[in-house]
Amino acid sequence: MKKLFPSEFADLLTPKGRRILDGRDKTVSGALLDPARRFVALQGVVDADRAAACRDALDKALRELVVPMEDPIPHDSISGMTMNYMELLPKTVRVRTALLENRRSRSWRAAEAVGLTEMLRSDTFAAFAAAVSGRVLRRGWGIQVLCYGPGDYSGPHNDHHPEEAEARDGYVDMHLSLTMPGVDHQYLVYEKDGHLSEMTRVSTVGGVTVYRLPFWHYTTPLLARRGAEAHSRRWVLLGTFLDAAPQAKPSTTVTPPGLSGARLPARGA
Numbered sequence: 001m002k003k004l005f006p007s008e009f010a011d012l013l014t015p016k017g018r019r020i021l022d023g024r025d026k027t028v029s030g031a032l033l034d035p036a037r038r039f040v041a042l043q044g045v046v047d048a049d050r051a052a053a054c055r056d057a058l059d060k061a062l063r064e065l066v067v068p069m070e071d072p073i074p075h076d077s078i079s080g081m082t083m084n085y086m087e088l089l090p091k092t093v094r095v096r097t098a099l100l101e102n103r104r105s106r107s108w109r110a111a112e113a114v115g116l117t118e119m120l121r122s123d124t125f126a127a128f129a130a131a132v133s134g135r136v137l138r139r140g141w142g143i144q145v146l147c148y149g150p151g152d153y154s155g156p157h158n159d160h161h162p163e164e165a166e167a168r169d170g171y172v173d174m175h176l177s178l179t180m181p182g183v184d185h186q187y188l189v190y191e192k193d194g195h196l197s198e199m200t201r202v203s204t205v206g207g208v209t210v211y212r213l214p215f216w217h218y219t220t221p222l223l224a225r226r227g228a229e230a231h232s233r234r235w236v237l238l239g240t241f242l243d244a245a246p247q248a249k250p251s252t253t254v255t256p257p258g259l260s261g262a263r264l265p266a267r268g269a
């Protein structure tokens with residue numbers, strides 16, 4: 001199979017995307033250092049034609065290999081209540097995924113064959129996350145592929161990991177959405193001023209979203225266009241980046257443009 005994904009993420013970018021990668025777009029560079037801004041949605045940064053070609057190759061290679069990930073509402077979440085208004089909803093989700101950590105898996109081999117793993121591991125993929133987040137990030141980031149089909153969603157959750165010292169003060173996620181034409185819509189809803197009141201469409205072809213987690217959010221059920229359910233999937237290419245330790249060696253980090261040699265921004269800056 002032909003490697004449709006470029007070996008460097010930079011090669012998917014438009015001139016606008018390149019400016020962000022190089023730190024020349026002041027409206028986006030380090031945008032997530034603002035504690036009031038947890039999330040940036042970027043359009044027009046990935047070349048739409050190339051993104052569509054990559055999406056089609058990915059769909060062909062992986063649609064039979066992704067595995068269900070399903071956490072429904074607990075069956076006793078209503079019957080087990082003993083007090084009014086004390087309902088608790090853990091994270092619910094229904095999606096399919098290809099974990100790209102196991103080199104022996106068929107999904108890893110398929111992702112490798114289209115060039116996906118190489119691009120997600122490329123320096124410029126992490127450099128883009130560093131540029132938007134404004135953080136010095138650790139090398140060795142996590143990669144994953146998600147596939148939302150009709151009705152797939154994730155319920156309200158915050159992605160906080162208080163048990164992990166390296167993540168408990170926050171971390172960065174970057175998603176590249178590759179949505180098939182059969183999709184009508186899917187949205188990300190997120191918290192502002194204590195309410196889940198903000199909403200942005202994520203059913204894009206080549207839209208990039210960058211997150212400073214944790215914060216409350218959910219992904220609405222994917223809605224297919226009528227009659228197009230069989231060709232209605234939103235693929236999400238995902239990188240998860242931890243902050244570099246303050247004394248980390250430069251060779252183990254990815255630095256935002258313009259910050260080379262500089263110290264990490266203060267936590268919570």
Ligand SMILES: [Fe+2]
Nearest residue numbers: 157158159217
């Ligand atoms: Fe999430």
